[in-house]
């Protein structure tokens with residue numbers, strides 16, 4: 451298996467392009483199930499998760515055609531076409547690798563009146579139940595049955611009537627599934643306390659382009675008037691705010707300066723605010739952001755929260771940055787119960803971090819030293835790369851399949867900024 455070898459201590463500088471957002475793409479692709487017409491997505495990142503999702507789509511009889519983008523280009527243009535759905539079952543083997551597969555449940559049910567999807571199960575960052583996804587579909591009139599590890603959802607004859615749900619907890623995935631089910635319902639549905647992450651806005655904008663009628667886009671109260679049919683569309687996936695935030699941390703920890711082309715400052719305002727409180731300068735313009743750090747980092751206290759709060763997907767990367775701040779920082783993780791898997795690995799690199807439940811206390815500045823490390827999830831892996839860039843000596847990061855799920859050509863992008871990083875085959 452491949453590993454990343456990083457020789458730390460290089461100051462990062464230059465420009466790099468920010469890719470299309472994984473978490474937006476993973477909810478835009480299943481929208482192809484909602485129409486007989488072609489759906490073309492531009493700026494799709496080249497990621498293992500996207501490939502996996504496309505494979506799942508072919509299982510349902512969707513044709514997937516990738517337009518002739520050059521291998522050296524970032525992003526891809528892909529057209530999905532589902533004039534006929536040939537299967538309504540998402541089998542375990544395809545779903546287990548990717549939790550986002552559950553996002554086919556809503557649109558498949560809406561289009562076909564039934565859907566059977568393997569339960570995605572837990573993962574390294576916490577339990578991750580799907581009860582709210584199912585509550586939403588039940589509120590719209592579906593009958594749900596759980597058997598042998600599968601969820602089977604069935605709509606009444608004539609389709610889903612639609613209905614209302616007040617989410618007890620803000621859930622990105624459940625809001626997405628609910629939206630994709632409600633757009634083709636017979637009546638009007640209302641969602642209260644819905645997630646309002648930028649990826650949800652991206653989904654609503656695509657659905658609107660396909661002919662859906664959604665009120666309240668960008669707010670936590672959404673009203674969806676079901677329509678009889680949706681048309682195809684061509685749509686550009688939003689920029690990845692988590693990728694941009696991750697590279698901002700990488701630049702800052704090396705005391706560098708870089709332009710992140712395409713980053714959307716509005717979508718990543720909470721990350722920008724966190725970086726500024728650490729003493730990192732951020733300049734925003736319409737086409738991207740510029741990150742500037744002079745080496746002196748300040749400690750701060752951060753708490754993750756649903757949007758517009760600080761994204762949980764940025765917690766690990768900011769923690770790495772704070773190991774180099776001059777003083778004690780406190781990070782609270784409020785979204786997932788087990789998202790500190792990077793802490794022991796950062797400790798092996800010399801970081802002084804103690805955890806108490808969902809709180810981490812980071813004492814800086816640490817003298818980070820290179821080590822052999824591996825992480826059990828995507829953002830934890832990125833936090834180790836960030837620490838490795840600032841560590842003295844060589845860091846080896848293993849289990850790259852986590853990083854390949856969510857960072858398009860990571861080492862190539864870091865090399866553009868002058869990092870000494872290489873992907874090598876294991877011996």
Ligand SMILES: CC(=O)N[C@H]1[C@@H](OP(=O)(O)OP(=O)(O)OC[C@H]2O[C@@H](n3ccc(=O)[nH]c3=O)[C@H](O)[C@@H]2O)O[C@H](CO)[C@@H](O)[C@@H]1O
Nearest residue numbers: 473550578579580581582583620621622623624763785786
């Ligand atoms: C592919 C994708 O977009 N993944 C993102 C999505 O994950 P995902 O959609 O899985 O995360 P949710 O927003 O649903 O999870 C938020 C919280 O709600 C809980 N919950 C969720 C669903 C449910 O049915 N019942 C329930 O209790 C979860 O355990 C968690 O504590 O949003 C997370 C929170 O911003 C991000 O970290 C993930 O990167």
Ligand SMILES: C=C(OP(=O)(O)O)C(=O)O
Nearest residue numbers: 473549550763828829856
């Ligand atoms: C947790 C993440 O993704 P997923 O929900 O796909 O596991 C993430 O992107 O950080």
